[in-house]
Amino acid sequence: LICNACSWLAEDPGVDVNWQNIQIMNKSGEKIYALEFMFKDSTLLTPQYVFEVFGGKLLIETENDSSFIGKIPIPDNELQANDKYQVIIFKQSTLDKYSKEEIIKQNIFDKRYELSYNELKKMNFKITYSGN
Known part of the structure; x- marks a missing residue:
């Protein structure tokens, strides 16, 4: 019992066993701004959410040839595995080129990914944005 308790305490406290890291690589040739989010329903992450609901404060700035790490909850069942992780x-x-008002009104963005846990798993939890 004491050995089991000691081995449990010796584990890295920074490891979050309920989340899976996702690496988002920027290969676009320019700086990007991204937001990752996972809704419990089929809601789409739109420019309106980014700039009006979240105030643009959650955008992650990433230089070309750099990456950032997102997170997705590890699903407990198949239904959760089909929830869409969005970037x-x-x-x-x-x-x-566009004002925030134009971006919201015209729903302008460069790319949106909508991927399930299983789709991300097939991609080794890596997304590469090429600018297209």
């Missing part, structure tokens, strides 16, 4: 991306050139 919406805006290139620097898009944000320079």
Whole structure:
């Protein structure tokens, strides 16, 4: 019993066993701004959510040839495994070209990924944004 308790305490306290890291690589040739989110329903992550609901404060700035780490909950069942993890991306050139109002009104963004846990698993939990 004492050995089991000691081995449990010796585990890395920074490891979160309920979440899976996802690496999002920027290979677009320019800086990007991204937001990752997972809704419990079929809601789409839109520019309106990014700038009006979240205030644009959650955007992750990522230089070209760099990456950031997102997280997805490890599902307990098949129904949860089909929930969609979403990433919406805006290139620097898009944000320079359009105002936030235009982006919201015209629903402008450069890329949106909608992937389930199983789809991400097949991709080794890596997404590469090429700018297309």
